[in-house]
Amino acid sequence: MASKKLSPVPAGSAAPYVPVSGDFELLGNRDLQTDTNFASQSYWKGVFVHFFKNRRAVVGLVIIAVIILLAIIGPLMNSYGYRDIIQYRNDQNRRVVAKAVPPRVPWIHQLFTGEPYDDAFADRTFIFGTDDLGRDLWTRTWHGTRVSLLVAFVTIAIDVIIGMSFGLVSGYFGGVTDNLMQRFVEIANSVPRLVIVSVLAIFMPKGMGLVIVALLLTEWIGMSKIARAEMLKIKEQEYVLASRTLGADSAHIIFREILPNTIGPIITQMMFSIPTAIFTEAFLSFVGVGIVLPQCSIGTLIEEGFNNITILPYQILPPIIVLALLMLGFNFIGDGLREALAPKLEDM
């Protein structure tokens, strides 16, 4: 049982044995269980630690960060504008347009084949190629991503404000107010989004405004449900009572005392709403009531790619991949956040 280095203490010697460091050895690669004490940490630090332990969540975060970065700097990485047609005049003063050039990076081509391209745009780099009008798809893809993300962020931000206020107020007051407000939510929730869009399309011109209003009218409902559920959970707690005893009015209690404590589930819901918003925008733009020319978004890019699919099959790939990665990233982050905010016992 005892370590082999422990020599038995000779009987009769008065001085007790003093261990030296050579008496101990490391156990090797055995998995060591170290307990993390979550009770002594602040709530958000715990969430942070849980979130970053989740491999999927981190992958999602990296994907979204890279896409946002590219959406910001992507169009600046070359000299083409998103609506510029790439062309020049040749010796006979004819216009030469870079129509439908497949993806090309000259130095990589040179590396593999040993010789440069032999056409008019030999020295140009088109990472995603160009479309049928001669516009650079790299620039257009990232510009479109930027537009799509912007639409999604703006609408979700407004939806959070509307939905959260509605849900918090409904949950806080309860009784008749709550009943009336919930009947309203029920009816609003029973109107399919498509019907809202089709009626809106009569009132409003096509374009970004239509997409934003359509999303505003539908996405706040989920938010309000979550806010109401949180409110019902929290409003019976002592600190709310304390605040009321001290003379705080309802507005102060709802928005100053309770709101900060509901923020976690709301952020999670946001992470699931953003992909829905992007999806809806892409869908509406694809159908033709969304973003209009000369602007572009992921939806219009997919539509353009679809229209040209028989001649330029590669054109549809970048927007689809960006769309799929956005969905993936936001869903992973949402899942990660949900787990981090309410960790199950076994994960602790």
Add this chain to the structure above:
Amino acid sequence: MLKYVLKRVGLAALTLLIIVFLLFWLVRIMPGNPFPSERMNDIQIANKRAELGLDNPILVQFWNYITKLLHGDFGNGTSLYYGVPIKTVLNTAVSNSFRIGGISILLGTAVGLLLGITAALNRGKFLDGFCTVFSIIGVCVPSYVFMIFLQYTFSFKIPFFPYFFDDSRFLFSSVMPALSLSLFTMSTIARFTRNEMVEVFDSDYVRLAESKGLYGSKLVRAHVLRNALIPIVTVLAPLVVDLLTGALVVEKIYGINGIGKLMVDAITGEGIDYNYVLALGILYSTLYITVMLLVDLLYGVLDPRIRVAKKRGEAA
């Protein structure tokens, strides 16, 4: 139970009535004029309006519309398919859409369940990983992208399926749209089934059943599936609704004369056809509310605990 069902049905009908009225009212206050001709003077226009009943109060007009609607008369279109009764156009559209939608829901649910169960039984193994990757792809990529991909590959590159929908070969040409529409359902159900089953497998009562000596398919069928399947019914409702949305673009791409394509045409076509928007709005809302209602009721039937809880809630 009967009381509960009746109450739910009544509420749904009331909601539907409110929605139909809102739609009707919105379309009536829409900008535009049914008599744009400059050759008609005010008296003529007033006569024409009286003849069509447009000078009645909105509630009377609504009453007339509803009574006609209940007799199956949606009125006539104006710009889309000039003057053809909407009912005849809707009939073909609904039958096409429903058949394709039905196939894809069945396919999606069946394959999704199968995949989910297989993954849960092989937890942590290759099949489980495959199922996860599959369901992630299915959720992240819209159905119309699959449609475009399938159309490009199997109609254009390898001309096996028809490039556009062909009414005379219904089943054959609905393979691709049904498949692409079912992928989202399939992956959602697969992921959901897998997670539910894993959770049930870890529960105490399954452990008890195992300790009694139950094993294999009997355990899975009698204890795990029964309990894991109940929550799956709840995800089916939103899935059916998503299918409706997805079908819009898929029908447009593949040239299927369904309600989705009709909707796109009504919104974007040459000008917007108010009557079609109204009729389709009513159709979609009815579908949506019916599906929600059905799932709600089905949930009560499947899970006795919910039924009992609801009864107690009513008594209290």
